[in-house]
Amino acid sequence: MPERNSPEWETSGEPPIPEAERWHTAPLAEGETGLEEPLPAAPAALLRLRIAHTGRTVEVRSHQVCEIGRSDPHLGLVPDLDLSQEGPEAIWVSRRHARIFYHDGHFYIEDLGSTNGTYLNNKRLVSGLPYALQDGDELRFGRIIAHVHIE
Secondary structure, three states, X not given: OOOOOOOOOOOOOOOOOOHHHHOXXXXXXXXXXXXXXXXOOOOOOEEEEEEOOOOOEEEEEOOOXXXXXXXXXXXXXXXXXXXXXXOHHHHHOOOOOEEEEEEOOEEEEEEOOOOOOEEEOOEXXXXXXXXXXXXXXXXXXXXXXXXXXXX
């Protein structure tokens, strides 16, 4: 056993666990493999985002991540949903504004640090935090409004 002041002694005041015991697991029952059964595949989901001003609709499928913003040819930025052609209000959209993604059976929206904010049902999102989307939600990117339809 190591001395109390040796580097092997843990800060909890307990002696270190010998290497042979550190990775010990309970024996498997007969027929067990130790591997979990794979989870069933989640049904494919579809989100339709309808831009209010123009009526343009964009589809986001459960296997996609959709980055929303404004293109900038000089920087080589081309978001998946380019709002730069949505009229004069597009100037309020950041180049990398937000993203929509699917996780654990739900679509989410996340603001990417946009200057003029992303809003979900008139509430400004905290940048970097994902928010679950529901059918009928209203999103706003700067001053551009879009409606969420989930199937």
